[in-house]
Ligand SMILES: Nc1ncnc2c1ncn2[C@@H]1O[C@H](COP(=O)(O)OP(=O)(O)OP(=O)(O)O)[C@@H](O)[C@H]1O
């Protein structure tokens with residue numbers, strides 16, 4: 618579960634007194650997620666999500682994320698709009714931690730996406746890229762390619778403990794990626810964590826909304842596609858589902874066609890995207906004490922995805 622911060626009824630009442638949202642009707646912690654504490658809040662005026670920012674998100678980045686949510690919502694993108702308090706502030710403090718209230722987005726995430734879900738999700742991602750154009754906020758990707766080797770150097774032993782010999786394999790990957798990393802691709806505001814748990818669907822299977830923008834940053838649009846391919850198109854047995862991947866890209870291209878350079882770059886971007894999530898999972902694994910309330914995600918799931926991409930398998934069938 619991800620509720621790191623408890624909030625008493627008195628604290629909630631005092632906090633809500635700073636807003637024009639009416640009295641609380643219901644308030645409960647949400648178990649999903651690992652990064653922040655999230656609460657479902659219902660007041661006389663509607664349903665909201667109250668988030669207390671706990672871990673990775675740096676406080677100085679929070680205005681970037683909240684302003685982005687507002688920008689996207691203003692352009693009709695289905696993402697949660699931050700709710701201002703009576704003084705117009707969206708970023709607040711609760712229990713000494715940064716906190717914000719955003720609108721509740723209806724819809725359901727899917728655990729096992731079908732190719733039809735992948736198509737819809739792909740379209741939702743391209744829509745997000747287009748809606749983000751012109752957003753003035755800037756945030757460099759602090760988990761992008763130049764940061765992987767320094768991050769790994771702190772956790773080499775953990776990799777070795779997970780799988781003897783892995784550290785040398787990762788070193789070699791990192792060296793190869795540093796040389797071959799695609800540059801000069803179209804860039805803009807990307808989600809960077811567009812996983813199935815962050816995308817909602819309507820009951821008819823249509824794309825409904827995107828949540829959890831707390832890794833959003835400036836990077837190549839095609840890198841976001843690669844992150845998404847990894848998160849949506851692998852089967853439980855570790856194989857890559859080319860049908861799902863093609864559906865995802867086709868859905869994306871309904872709104873934003875990829876250039877030949879972006880398509881060509883996808884295999885290397887997907888390899889890098891697998892590295893990025895392997896590394897952050899490895900770091901979390903290493904930092905989480907046994908018996909902690911929130912179970913860290915499995916780094917080896919991404920090590921297996923990395924291994925698939927290392928083989929140079931083309932995302933569209935055949936060899937790259
Ligand atoms: N705006 C929203 N509307 C509806 N539900 C939401 C909204 N924001 C968050 N949730 C719910 O809260 C859960 C956790 O949210 P979120 O994914 O942002 O948390 P997190 O701790 O940042 O998670 P992650 O591990 O994915 O980074 C979601 O799975 C969803 O059920």
Ligand SMILES: N[C@@H](CCO)C(=O)O
Pocket residue numbers: 651652810812894897898914
């Ligand atoms: N989506 C990330 C966790 C989000 O912080 C992962 O699966 O590793």
